[in-house]
Structures are given as structure tokens and as C-alpha cells.
Amino acid sequence: MLLNNKNAIIYGGGGVIGGAIARAFAREGAHVFLAGRTLDKLEAVASDITTAGGAAQIAQVDALDERSVQNHADDVAMKAGSIDIVLNAIGIFHVQGTPIAELTLEDYMSPITTYTRTNFITSKAVSRHMVNKGSGVILTLSTPVSRMAGPGFMGHSVACAGVESFSRHLAGELAPNGIRVICLRPHMIPEATEVSSHSRDIFQINAELAGITLDQMLTGAASSTLLKRLPTLAEVANTAVFMASDQAGAMTGTVANLTCGFLVD
Ligand SMILES: NC(=O)c1ccc[n+]([C@@H]2O[C@H](COP(=O)([O-])OP(=O)(O)OC[C@H]3O[C@@H](n4cnc5c(N)ncnc54)[C@H](OP(=O)(O)O)[C@@H]3O)[C@@H](O)[C@H]2O)c1
Structure with a gap:
């Protein structure tokens, strides 16, 4: 198994992507620590993992609250012995x-403040433990809007570009301590819109503004990629497993471009 004996914290572990990656990490032998605000969501993912024979623990943590995140990370490091992998989802x-x-400053700033703040808080909280151990993997999440022209997603575009820039900078800062940082950048994941992801509401509003249905919007997005499709949840989770594993030991400071060729380097 690729992640045997690794301890992984997943912030937003009750979410669609956080939950899928948590299940994949656990399947590969990691002990996962799911952190989030709503216990029901965390319990559902933890139950899937333990039913499948994996190890999972949950904790109510606000990933925008520095003290809450730091206390939780310290607790995991003390009880589990190490923090090897972290994902902010x-x-x-x-x-x-x-x-x-017509955009208010508050609405513009909301995603920028939230995503740059939470990645700083969670990365800072685990970095001390990873530095002490001399190893670790920090995974962040972005979207293709980091590099897309508008209209309509100005705040989110700046937020995603900020997360990618933050990840790159952090990789340089922590590399001397043996810590790798990778940003995962999936395009829209159709499965996420079928369940509880907040992205469904955002995509739905965008579709309505464009005068089309959500399905039509997803079909249009798929047709604009090189592969003529959008990524699956399993592809995103399996990429996260690989990036977190020693198999990807030569990779840091980069973006895993999971856009099916919508963006090319
Ligand atoms: N869905 C997609 O197609 C897609 C594609 C590319 C990238 N992404 C990115 O991937 C990330 C996750 O998306 P998703 O689809 O998995 O969303 P999701 O299903 O809505 O999950 C997000 C999770 O974040 C948790 N959360 C929100 N604020 C929190 C806080 N302050 N502290 C702790 N947990 C918090 C939520 O739990 P509570 O409800 O308890 O707060 C929820 O479980 C987002 O950043 C999104 O931009 C998504």
C-alpha cells in the first residue's frame, strides 16, 4: 500500500473531495484524521472508512480559526506520533x-480571504511537526479559474491564483526540511454536483445566468477540454494518493493539472 503507516489530516474531510481523498488515503494504509465543522459529515466519511477496514478519527475544527487548528494538529502529532500528510479541502x-x-468589496474579498487564510493557518500548524520530523507532504486545492479570463469569478480567480502562488512559495521554504508541497487543480467534477458540494450551488447560479441548465453547462465545459470530458472524483483522489506517496518523491512546488487538458502548460 502506498501510504502505509502515514498519518494524514484532511481539513474539510466531510466534503465531497476531502471525503473521497480521505477514503483513498485510508485504502492505501494511511490513518486519517478528518477535521471540519459539521460532525455528521465527518462521521459519514469515517464510517465508510472503518467499515472498509481503515482507520479514521474525526474532530470538530474550524479551519479558519488559528487556535482551533493548532490545538488539533498538536493533539494529532502527540497521539499519533507524526503528521505525514495534510490536505486542505x-x-x-x-x-x-x-x-x-455591481460586485461588493465584501463579495470580492470573501473567497480570497477564506482560501488564502485557511491554507496559511493549516500549513503553519502542521509545518512545525513536519520540520521536526524532517519530512511531510502538504496538499492544497485550486481550480482552473486561477488562470482563466472572466467574466464573473474575479474573487475566486484571485483566490485560486493565490493558493497556487502560496503553494509554490511554501514549497521553496520547506524543501530544505524534506517537506513537499503540491497543489491539486481539478476542473469541475460532475459527481460533486450530484451530491452535497457547495460547488453545485455556484455552478447552478452560473448556468442560470447563462440561460442554460447545469447539465448543459457541464457538457459545454467537457467539450472545451482536450480529452472532451471532465475529471472524475476517483481520478482526483488517486492523484492525491500518488502525490502524497513516496512514489512522487521528486515532485514539489508544482500544480497537478487535473483539467483533462482544458489548461495546458
Ligand atoms: N467540486 C468541484 O468540482 C471542484 C473542482 C475543483 C476544485 N474544487 C475545490 O475543492 C474544494 C472542495 O470542494 P468540494 O466540492 O469538496 O466542496 P464541499 O463538498 O462543499 O466540501 C467542502 C467542505 O469544507 C468544509 N468547510 C467549509 N468551511 C470550513 C471551515 N471554516 N472549517 C472546516 N471545514 C470547512 C465544509 O464542511 P461544513 O459544511 O461543515 O463547513 C465541507 O465539508 C473547494 O476549495 C473547491 O473550490 C472543487
Whole structure:
């Protein structure tokens, strides 16, 4: 198994992507620590993992609260002995589709503040433990809007570009301590819109503004990629497993471009 005996914290572990990656980490032998705000969501993922024979623990943690995150990370490191992998997979609803002349400063800043703040807080909290051990993998999440022209997602675009920039900088800072940092950048994941992801509400509003259905929007997005499809949840989770594993030991400071060729380098 690729992640045998690794301890992994997943913030937003009750979410669609956080949960899928947590299940994949556990399947590969990691002990996963699911952190999030809503216990029911965390319990559902933990139950799937333990039913499948894996190891999972849950904790109520606000990933925007520095003290809460630090206390939790310290507790995991003390009880488990190490923090080997961390993923920040939190997601929040934010306003899209409003032209700049009508966009409030608060709505513009909301995703920027949230995503850059939470990645700073969670990376800082685990970095001390990883530095002491001399190893670790920090995974962040972005979207293709980091490099797309608008209209309608100005705040989220800056937020995603910020997370990618943060990940790159952090990789340089922590590399001397044996810590790798990788940003996962999936395109829209159709399965996420079929369940509880906050992204469904955002995509739905965008579709309505464009005068099309959500399915039509997803079909259009798929047709604009090189592979003429969008990524699956399993592909995103399996990439996260690989990136977190020693198999990807030569990789840091990069973006795993899971856009099916919508963006090419
Ligand atoms: N879905 C997609 O197609 C897609 C594609 C590319 C990238 N992404 C990115 O991937 C991330 C996750 O997306 P998703 O689809 O998995 O969303 P999701 O299913 O809505 O999950 C997000 C999770 O974040 C948790 N959360 C929100 N604020 C939190 C906080 N302050 N502290 C702790 N947990 C918090 C939520 O739990 P609570 O409800 O308890 O707060 C929820 O479980 C987002 O950043 C999104 O932009 C998504």
C-alpha cells in the first residue's frame, strides 16, 4: 500500500473531495484524521472508512480559526506520533456572475480571504511537526479559474491564483526540511454536483445566468477540454494518493493539472 503507516489530516474531510481523498488515503494504509465543522459529515466519511477496514478519527475544527487548528494538529502529532500528510479541502459558497461595477468589496474579498487564510493557518500548524520530523507532504486545492479570463469569478480567480502562488512559495521554504508541497487543480467534477458540494450551488447560479441548465453547462465545459470530458472524483483522489506517496518523491512546488487538458502548460 502506498501510504502505509502515514498519518494524514484532511481539513474539510466531510466534503465531497476531502471525503473521497480521505477514503483513498485510508485504502492505501494511511490513518486519517478528518477535521471540519459539521460532525455528521465527518462521521459519514469515517464510517465508510472503518467499515472498509481503515482507520479514521474525526474532530470538530474550524479551519479558519488559528487556535482551533493548532490545538488539533498538536493533539494529532502527540497521539499519533507524526503528521505525514495534510490536505486542505475546505470549500465555501461565494458570489459569482456579478459584474465588477455591481460586485461588493465584501463579495470580492470573501473567497480570497477564506482560501488564502485557511491554507496559511493549516500549513503553519502542521509545518512545525513536519520540520521536526524532517519530512511531510502538504496538499492544497485550486481550480482552473486561477488562470482563466472572466467574466464573473474575479474573487475566486484571485483566490485560486493565490493558493497556487502560496503553494509554490511554501514549497521553496520547506524543501530544505524534506517537506513537499503540491497543489491539486481539478476542473469541475460532475459527481460533486450530484451530491452535497457547495460547488453545485455556484455552478447552478452560473448556468442560470447563462440561460442554460447545469447539465448543459457541464457538457459545454467537457467539450472545451482536450480529452472532451471532465475529471472524475476517483481520478482526483488517486492523484492525491500518488502525490502524497513516496512514489512522487521528486515532485514539489508544482500544480497537478487535473483539467483533462482544458489548461495546458
Ligand atoms: N467540486 C468541484 O468540482 C471542484 C473542482 C475543483 C476544485 N474544487 C475545490 O475543492 C474544494 C472542495 O470542494 P468540494 O466540492 O469538496 O466542496 P464541499 O463538498 O462543499 O466540501 C467542502 C467542505 O469544507 C468544509 N468547510 C467549509 N468551511 C470550513 C471551515 N471554516 N472549517 C472546516 N471545514 C470547512 C465544509 O464542511 P461544513 O459544511 O461543515 O463547513 C465541507 O465539508 C473547494 O476549495 C473547491 O473550490 C472543487
